Amino acid sequence: MKEFTYIDLFCGIGGFHQAMKELGGKCVYACDIDADCRKTYERNYGIRPDGDITVVKEEDIPHHNVLCGGFPCQAFSKAGKRLGFADETKGTLFFDILRIMNYHKPEYALLENVRNLASHDHGNTWKVIHDSLVNAGYNVLDEPVIFSPHYIGIPQHRERVFIMCVRKDIGDLPPFYFNQERIPPCRIEDILLSDSEIPDLDRYRLKPQQIEWIDNWNEFLQGIRCDKLPGFPVWADSLCAVEDNPMAGQWNQLPGWMKTFIKKNSELWENNKEFIDAWLEKAKKNPLFFGAKAKLEWQAGETKHPDVWQHIMQIRPSGLRVKPGTYFPALVAITQTSIVGKRKRFLTPRECARLQSFPDSFMYDDKNSQAYKQFGNSINVALVKLFAQYMFGDRDVQEKYSFKAQFGKASEPTLFPDMP
Numbered sequence: 001m002k003e004f005t006y007i008d009l010f011c012g013i014g015g016f017h018q019a020m021k022e023l024g025g026k027c028v029y030a031c032d033i034d035a036d037c038r039k040t041y042e043r044n045y046g047i048r049p050d051g052d053i054t055v056v057k058e059e060d061i062p063h064h065n066v067l068c069g070g071f072p073c074q075a076f077s078k079a080g081k082r083l084g085f086a087d088e089t090k091g092t093l094f095f096d097i098l099r100i101m102n103y104h105k106p107e108y109a110l111l112e113n114v115r116n117l118a119s120h121d122h123g124n125t126w127k128v129i130h131d132s133l134v135n136a137g138y139n140v141l142d143e144p145v146i147f148s149p150h151y152i153g154i155p156q157h158r159e160r161v162f163i164m165c166v167r168k169d170i171g172d173l174p175p176f177y178f179n180q181e182r183i184p185p186c187r188i189e190d191i192l193l194s195d196s197e198i199p200d201l202d203r204y205r206l207k208p209q210q211i212e213w214i215d216n217w218n219e220f221l222q223g224i225r226c227d228k229l230p231g232f233p234v235w236a237d238s239l240c241a242v243e244d245n246p247m248a249g250q251w252n253q254l255p256g257w258m259k260t261f262i263k264k265n266s267e268l269w270e271n272n273k274e275f276i277d278a279w280l281e282k283a284k285k286n287p288l289f290f291g292a293k294a295k296l297e298w299q300a301g302e303t304k305h306p307d308v309w310q311h312i313m314q315i316r317p318s319g320l321r322v323k324p325g326t327y328f329p330a331l332v333a334i335t336q337t338s339i340v341g342k343r344k345r346f347l348t349p350r351e352c353a354r355l356q357s358f359p360d361s362f363m364y365d366d367k368n369s370q371a372y373k374q375f376g377n378s379i380n381v382a383l384v385k386l387f388a389q390y391m392f393g394d395r396d397v398q399e400k401y402s403f404k405a406q407f408g409k410a411s412e413p414t415l416f417p418d419m420p
């Protein structure tokens with residue numbers, strides 16, 4: 001589409017806005033209940049979003065060609081199943097999307113939600129959403145499309161459900177295919193700033209005690225002898241005989257999964273007693289080595305020479321989590337900012353903006369905690385563009401995600417081929 005108008009519901013800081021603007025769209029309405037998001041949005045796009053959508057009357061929203069909405073996921077009531085779709089969606093924010101679509105009948109709508117939407121309530125949530133949109137007069141693919149920035153080489157693993165809606169009189173929506181075997185290699189360097197480009201670099205650098213604490217875990221991984229790196233959580237207080245475990249007194253009350261991990265930790269210790277005892281003595285001297293920081297979750301696959309500094313790390317309540325060094329785990333709204341092992345520092349807000357494909361001209365919140373939270377809630381701009389182009393009927397994009405282009409064959413084999 002050359003020129004079009006759109007509305008941005010649940011706009012956050014404007015992931016949809018950025019993409020639609022780049023495609024030539026003009027925003028005529030936005031809303032978000034969060035005042036800090038609204039400030040960032042206005043600062044960047046010159047539009048002051050409305051607040052709570054549930055109190056906005058559909059007739060007060062301007063006419064538009066495209067409706068965009070990254071709506072919060074909520075369960076649908078089981079009671080509603082007997083009452084029909086409108087009743088079933090009432091009380092959820094999806095209902096607000098639906099009432100606005102039913103009133104304005106925009107040509108297109110692009111919605112986004114967490115991956116879990118696809119399987120939520122044994123598929124019922126997806127079915128309600130799908131059938132409600134179809135009943136409202138739209139072509140919608142039968143299966144939810146799950147897509148992540150890392151599928152197209154952007155180094156963030158963030159699987160989300162994308163729902164494309166094309167009003168039935170406008171045209172078809174061809175099935176969308178993606179072949180997981182075609183995921184390209186990702187490089188975190190594509191979004192990293194060089195340290196000299198970060199004016200307040202010290203703010204992001206790991207402190208000497210943090211480096212020493214992580215170094216200790218690195219020595220642990222490099223020092224233990226085992227067939228496979230521990231795929232289970234390593235708990236320093238369980239690196240001992242089971243009977244010496246601090247939890248041994250309550251053994252019978254412990255849940256099964258905890259007993260399993262305690263036993264696995266104990267086995268690891270049994271096979272590496274000498275090394276682990278000496279290592280524990282040293283590690284415990286670091287004042288950070290307690291609580292969650294005395295736990296390790298290696299989630300970076302098998303390697304003969306583990307080196308956490310080549311990986312991405314997160315400090316989580318469950319321990320120091322080590323992930324592959326090629327892409328970042330999904331940005332999240334809570335404070336679990338990733339550590340870039342190679343740089344011995346935390347990811348900066350500008351790098352988070354890049355992970356969500358915002359341009360470097362994007363002005364994020366002055367408070368870093370807000371900026372991290374807002375990028376964690378946001379949508380990847382490049383993916384919005386991709387799905388908008390697909391939905392608008394861009395031939396090149398539709399061809400790229402056709403069955404033939406993705407799987408090299410003319411069409412999907414039918415389940416029941418004609419009998420000879």
Ligand SMILES: C[S@@+](CC[C@H](N)C(=O)[O-])C[C@H]1O[C@@H](n2cnc3c(N)ncnc32)[C@H](O)[C@@H]1O
Binds near residue numbers: 015054069070
């Ligand atoms: C997943 S985020 C969407 C983020 C957005 N797509 C972006 O690019 O930043 C969902 C947003 O819905 C907003 N929200 C939740 N309840 C709302 C309501 N009743 N009315 C308007 N916005 C609401 C939240 O504040 C949050 O920013």
